Amino acid sequence: MKPFRIRLTLILMILLGVLGLAAALTMGQIFKSSHIQTLEDNMVREIRLLETTFDFRSTGTSGKPSEDIFKYYSQEAHEIGNLTDSRVTFIEKDGTVIGDSESDPHAMNNHMDREEIRAASTTGVGSAIRYSATLDKNMLYVAAPVQAGNVFNGYIRLSMSLEAVEIGVRNAWTVMGISLLVLFLVAAVVSYRVASGLTKPLEHITVVANRISRLDYGARVKLERRDEIGELGKAIDNMADSLEKQLKIIRDNEDLLQSVLANMTGGMLMVNSLGNVALVNRFAEEVLGVTSKRLTGKSYHELKRHYELTKLLGEGLRRKERIHDEQTLYDPEPRLIQIDGVPMFEDDDTYRGMLFLIQDISNIRRLERMRSEFVANVSHELKTPIAAVKGFAETLLGGGVQDEQTSRAFLQIIYDESERLNRLIGDILELSKIESKRSPLNFSPIHLQPFFDTIREMLNSSAAKKNITMEMNVPEEMFMEADEDRLRQIFVNLISNAVNYTQDGGKVRLTVEEKVSENGEERILFHVRDTGMGIPKKDLPRIFERFYRVDKARSRISGGTGLGLSIVKHLVDLHHGTVTVESEVNIGTTFTVNLPLLQEDEPDI
Structure with missing residues (x-):
């Protein structure tokens, strides 16, 4: 049981006990008073009855009463006392006792100073309760004046022991004590029930409130x-x-x-006015090489391995104004980041700290560099054939060549360079169109065997000039879903490259096989193998870049633009596939194209 319930139970028990005890005391007093009052009333009636029925004898008009008077009234008092079970006393007007049922009147003092006599002389009836040393008990005394003509003029006093009253009161107290004990027990039960009824819901409310306070x-x-x-x-x-x-x-x-x-594709770092890091998002964690758990709540100086960055953060906190900067982080690869710092103020201009936005601009700068390189490469590639055309045309126009055979050779060079220029421009436009996705793919079922037969016919003459054997192992009943024109462009580029970079008498082989991926998707693998000069390992990661050539001199002789493999890579990506290369110098090269058998519908945007 809870302390509060105990206290409340005790309080209720004490309250009910006090009320019960007060009620018992009141009832006991009322009980005693009512019994005494009843006795008084009865004794007054008996006195009045004696006044009218008793045979009074004259005590004389003056002087001391005779012995006969003392004897008569004492004897009568004794008889009346036996009848009424009380003590009877006859007293003269001056207080002299002339008869008593229990004592010798000669030995008794004058009773004029007794309380009941004084009260009777003034009010007509007097009563008093006092202890009787003779009887060793409390006595009730009632006196009233009595006058019987000229015979008797005095007081009759009756006294009765209060032992019966006290016994009755004690019995009443016993009953009331037992009742009080029962009441106390009942009060204890009731108090407990009442306290429980009050405290249990309060305790339950307290428990619930504590649970709510614990979230x-x-x-x-x-x-x-x-x-x-x-x-x-x-x-x-x-x-x-x-x-x-x-x-x-x-x-x-x-x-x-x-x-x-x-x-967010950008980093966010929030530093409060005390210089402690308040927020680090995931991108900032990756860029800075830290974890939010380790950095949050600590000083920004924890980024001490990025010294220049911490200097910039401190400068922003000190200046409390916008800042902008670019820095290179090494973690471990170099990464160029752009940092914008914004001060944070509340409505009352209270300074809260700085919010730093971090952007990784490495790819942007790399693309800008690639764009610059692309423009430079395009300019260089265009300049070479244009210079050749211009030079040979000027020679012919100047009349410096009279020989018809030499003139035809110059014209052939002009024609070849213009064709090369035309292919270069066409490839640039094609690559731009593919990258910008301005030419959507039209997927349809393709029967692969006749598809590659047409490619063989297109490239047979080029292979025959170099005595190169072309083999195409394509299952007869294999179909796939793709854009036929773009698929042709992919394999014409790959197979023509294989023919161009294979020495005379070499071999080019195409094999096609079906495969199921780990996620259960059906895919088709195309392998284009040649026995050419091969590609050095250092050049393999870059061969799909625009204008990248392993052997620039050989590329110019073969008429390549340096954009073919870049176009292949983009077209394979558009078909949701992959292209890889394996090569060994002077042994040969294998390009593997992995494409899905069926193309998924593009989601509507």
Whole structure:
């Protein structure tokens, strides 16, 4: 049982005990008073009865009463006392006792100063309760004036022991004590029940309130009561409902904010006015090579391995104004980042710190560099055939060549260079169109065997000039879904490259096989193998770059533009496939194209 319930039970028990005891005392006093009053009334009636029926004898008009008077009244008092079970005393007007049922009147003092006599002389009836040393008990004395003509003028006093009254009171106290004990036990049970009825719901409410304070907002009181405690329980339940709704909104907003921060393509680093890191998102963790758990709440100087960055952060915190800078981080590869710092102020212009936005611009700079290189390469590639055309044309126009055979040779060179220039421009336009996705693919079923037969016919003459054997192993009933024109462009580029870079008398082989990927998707593998000069390992990672050539002199002789493999790579990507290369110098090269058997529908955007 809880201390509060114990205290409340004790308080109720004490309160009920005090009330019961007070009631018992009151009842006992009333009981005693009523019994004494009844005795007094009875004794007054007996005195009045004696006044009218007793045979009074004259005590004389003056002087001391005779012995006969003393004897007569004492004898009569004794007889009346036996009849009434009380003590009877006859007293003269001056207080002299002339007869008593239990004592010798000669030995008794004058009773004029007795309380009951004085009261009787003034009010007509007097009573008193006092202890009798003779009888060793409390006695009730009642006196009243009596006058019987000229015979007797004095007082008759009756006294009676209060032992019977006291016994009755003691019996009453015994009954009331037992009743009080029973009442106390009942009060204890009732008090406990009442205290439990009050404290149990309060204890339950306290437990629920503590659970809510510990962020358990699902806790509810659920009291089915119509009193104030029930209203309190409902108020707490309503408060918990409101808190739970507000917490859900806060958590949803926090989850949304965390999702936004985690999926941002830029980094975010928040440093408060004290220089401690308050927020680091996932991208910033990756860029800076730290974890949010290790950095949050600590000084920004923890980024000490990025010395220049910490200097910039400190400068932003000190200046409290926007900053912008670019820095290179080494972790371990060099990474170029752009940092924008924004000061944070509240409505009352209180400075909260700085928010630093971090962007990885390595790819942007790399693309800018590639764009510059592309422009330079295009300019260089265009300049070479144009210079050749211009030079030979000027020679012919100047009349410096009179020989017809030499003139025809010059014209052939002009024609070849113009063709090369035309192919170069065409490839550049084609690559631009593919990269910008201005030419959508039209997927349709393709029967591969006749498809590659047409490619063989296209390239047979080039292979025959170099006495190169072309083999194409294509299953007869194999179909796939692709854009036929783009697929032809892929394999014409790959097979023509294999023919161009294979020495005379070599071999070029195409094999096609079906394969099921790990996720159960059906795919087709195309292998284009040659026995040519091969590609050095250092050049393999770059062969799909635009204008990259392993052997520039050989490329010019073969009429290559340096864009063929880049176009192949883009077209394979558009078909949701991959292209890889394996090569050994002076042994040969193998290009492998991995394409899905069926193309998935592009989602609507």
